[in-house]
Amino acid sequence: MGKLNKDIIFGLYDDETDLLSAVESANHDHMDIYDVYSPFPVHGLDPILGLEESRIHIAGFIYGALGTLTAFLGMTWIFTKDWPIIFGGKPYWSVPAFIPITFELTVLFAAVGMTVTFYIINGQGPGASNPILHDRISDDKFCIAFDTHSVDEGSAKSFFEKTGATLIDKKHI
Amino acid sequence: MSATVSPLREPLIDGDKSYHDITVDLVRSTEESPGKLWWACFLISIHVLLFGVFCILWTIWHGIGVWDLNRTIGWGWDITNFVWWIGIGHAGTLISAILLLFRQKWRTGVNRAAEAMTIFAVMCAGLFPVIHMGRVWLAIFIFPYPNTRGSLWPNFNSPLLWDVFAISTYLTVSVLFWYTGLVPDFATIRDRATGLRKRVYSFLSFGWTGSAKHWQRWEALSLVLAGLATPLVLSVHTIVSFDFATSVIPGWHTTIFPPYFVAGAVFSGFAMVLTLMLITRKVLNLQEYITIGHIESMNKVILVTGTIVGVAYLTELFIAWYSGYIYEQFAFFNRALGPYYWSYFGMMFCNVLSPQVFWFEKCRRSLWWTFFMSIFINIGMWFERFVIIATTLARDYLPSSWSYYVPTWVEIGIYVGTFGLFFTLFLLFTRVAPVVAIAEVKSILKSAGSQFLRPNTEHHEQVMGDYKKAVDQGKEYVTDHHAHAEHH
Numbered sequence: 308m309g310k311l312n313k314d315i316i317f318g319l320y321d322d323e324t325d326l327l328s329a330v331e332s333a334n335h336d337h338m339d340i341y342d343v344y345s346p347f348p349v350h351g352l353d354p355i356l357g358l359e360e361s362r363i364h365i366a367g368f369i370y371g372a373l374g375t376l377t378a379f380l381g382m383t384w385i386f387t388k389d390w391p392i393i394f395g396g397k398p399y400w401s402v403p404a405f406i407p408i409t410f411e412l413t414v415l416f417a418a419v420g421m422t423v424t425f426y427i428i429n430g431q432g433p434g435a436s437n438p439i440l441h442d443r444i445s446d447d448k449f450c451i452a453f454d455t456h457s458v459d460e461g462s463a464k465s466f467f468e469k470t471g472a473t474l475i476d477k478k479h480i
Numbered sequence: 481m482s483a484t485v486s487p488l489r490e491p492l493i494d495g496d497k498s499y500h501d502i503t504v505d506l507v508r509s510t511e512e513s514p515g516k517l518w519w520a521c522f523l524i525s526i527h528v529l530l531f532g533v534f535c536i537l538w539t540i541w542h543g544i545g546v547w548d549l550n551r552t553i554g555w556g557w558d559i560t561n562f563v564w565w566i567g568i569g570h571a572g573t574l575i576s577a578i579l580l581l582f583r584q585k586w587r588t589g590v591n592r593a594a595e596a597m598t599i600f601a602v603m604c605a606g607l608f609p610v611i612h613m614g615r616v617w618l619a620i621f622i623f624p625y626p627n628t629r630g631s632l633w634p635n636f637n638s639p640l641l642w643d644v645f646a647i648s649t650y651l652t653v654s655v656l657f658w659y660t661g662l663v664p665d666f667a668t669i670r671d672r673a674t675g676l677r678k679r680v681y682s683f684l685s686f687g688w689t690g691s692a693k694h695w696q697r698w699e700a701l702s703l704v705l706a707g708l709a710t711p712l713v714l715s716v717h718t719i720v721s722f723d724f725a726t727s728v729i730p731g732w733h734t735t736i737f738p739p740y741f742v743a744g745a746v747f748s749g750f751a752m753v754l755t756l757m758l759i760t761r762k763v764l765n766l767q768e769y770i771t772i773g774h775i776e777s778m779n780k781v782i783l784v785t786g787t788i789v790g791v792a793y794l795t796e797l798f799i800a801w802y803s804g805y806i807y808e809q810f811a812f813f814n815r816a817l818g819p820y821y822w823s824y825f826g827m828m829f830c831n832v833l834s835p836q837v838f839w840f841e842k843c844r845r846s847l848w849w850t851f852f853m854s855i856f857i858n859i860g861m862w863f864e865r866f867v868i869i870a871t872t873l874a875r876d877y878l879p880s881s882w883s884y885y886v887p888t889w890v891e892i893g894i895y896v897g898t899f900g901l902f903f904t905l906f907l908l909f910t911r912v913a914p915v916v917a918i919a920e921v922k923s924i925l926k927s928a929g930s931q932f933l934r935p936n937t938e939h940h941e942q943v944m945g946d947y948k949k950a951v952d953q954g955k956e957y958v959t960d961h962h963a964h965a966e967h968h
Contacts, residue, residue, distance in 0.1 A: 342693075346499065347923040349692075364703075389633070405636060411649040414712045415653065419656065429693075431686040433686060436682055447500040
């Protein structure tokens with residue numbers, strides 16, 4: 308991702324408990340949070356941030372179905388139309404024998420498709436560089452970030468001081 | 481967040497760690513230069529690997545005749561090793577996928593290394609069928625791609641082709657699962673690094689930021705991948721067992737094979753995880769993250785799966801007798817009392833009898849017992865595959881073609897060489913990536929860290945002590961809570 312051209316003001320908290328209560332008080336004050344960053348998934352954060360449930364599993368289902376069809380229809384076409392061969396006196400279209408490969412390709416398509424989708428919608432991938440607000444976010448700090456376009460600096464600062472942020476900083480991303 | 485913690489659970493993270501401590505402890509192995517011990521192990525592994533490569537080249541140059549396989553015994557050490565390695569490769573996905581679905585928190589301490597082990601074991605396994613083809617350069621023929629030979633397709637009805645799909649899918653999905661878990665941890669290393677190191681880990685971490693939405697998707701993805709990997713891991717060894725079960729060889733064409741192979745795979749996989757983790761936790765000083773409690777949990781899985789395997793052995797014997805089918809009966813008589821009787825008794829002793837020591841808590845929690853048992857089980861599971869493959873083939877329908885088979889140095893060399901490959905990759909892994917999943921361990925700190933469990937445990941012990949005292953003195957036990965309620 309290139310430059311977003313945003314001025315971000317952010318505060319770091321030492322514990323996820325502080326983070327959760329800070330997010331709640333930001334909701335209470337109707338402050339528009341740009342994003343929240345943490346070193347591990349914080350449970351209970353999604354509903355108060357208003358994040359909808361991820362729909363990545365729906366994508367997974369579609370990829371999986373595609374894998375099922377590819378395998379089953381592919382083998383069907385090959386063994387009944389393209390090059391029918393009799394193996395051990397069995398029918399050309401021997402459905403039970405197609406099941407293992409159909410299953411494997413279902414899993415393969417679903418897993419690969421979902422993982423690739425995951426990185427694309429996250430804007431991530433080999434060599435991708437997204438702005439990092441602070442080096443300790445991937446270590447032990449929990450971060451709330453405001454875009455200075457929607458929340459002015461003064462109120463953001465007093466919010467961070469009020470909610471117990473241990474570090475307040477600005478960054479142009 | 482005040483997580484609900486049981487007073488009876490022992491902590492999964494010892495040493496009253498803070499989040500920062502966890503980062504520092506777990507990233508250390510990638511930041512420090514390796515010690516002498518690591519270099520010694522690495523040099524040995526790489527030489528063993530090179531010897532293995534030499535033996536593989538020798539085989540390719542001279543043909544697989546150098547293995548001394550014969551018309552009767554067409555599958556020897558090669559397929560034995562293949563099944564053995566692929567079985568070992570089952571523990572990683574079991575730990576990371578099935579235990580994720582069961583919400584077993586102890587998996588976070590061992591899942592990363594177990595998944596790495598899985599991937600390396602599957603790589604070792606994959607070598608054998610390919611080398612066994614003889615003309616290795618034609619290995620691409622196993623994939624169904626439009627070709628100028630017709631197009632002539634592979635036989636989709638063959639369990640050997642199912643293996644190709646099962647194992648390549650398993651390897652791919654395991655790598656994806658493992659790497660997706662690694663990305664946030666690579667970001668942790670990146671944010672502590674400078675210079676070239678930072679650039680390398682920036683590349684590896686895929687631009688991970690730790691945004692809430694990304695974590696949410698990451699958890700959703702992990703859960704669905706776990707849901708997919710669970711039937712996958714069961715399917716892989718099921719399909720490997722089909723290589724035998726769909727044949728018409730007595731002793732092979734049994735319907736018990738799929739569950740029996742899967743249980744055996746988990747059994748041997750956990751044994752290999754324990755062998756590796758006992759050494760790794762000691763060398764990398766991870767005793768506070770891979771605790772005796774973790775080891776005990778794995779020993780319990782070993783006990784269960786080992787016993788399932790034992791029941792399967794006995795069921796096979798019973799069914800052979802009960803079927804009234806003389807060829808089946810002879811196959812089992814031959815396994816136990818034929819020319820390869822030693823491998824049958826080795827298998828029975830190592831797989832069925834010896835794991836029973838894990839009924840005793842003292843043995844489950846002893847590092848030495850665990851280490852010896854893990855080696856025993858790996859030997860036993862190798863014998864199991866050898867018994868099934870070579871012993872059965874040695875005495876077929878036609879007594880005039882009965883044979884005996886002893887591997888040559890080439891075949892032994894390839895097997896030893898796969899250990900070189902396995903340990904070389906594992907040793908490199910311990911230097912490049914955190915051996916314990918950093919983010920996942922942090923996420924269980926509040927519910928499984930020693931400092932958060934201690935007050936509960938102390939309270940529990942005090943209450944139980946008071947209760948015992950009251951009972952001993954013949955008094956009615958009144959808790960603080962009851963007394964408080966009466967007061968009102």
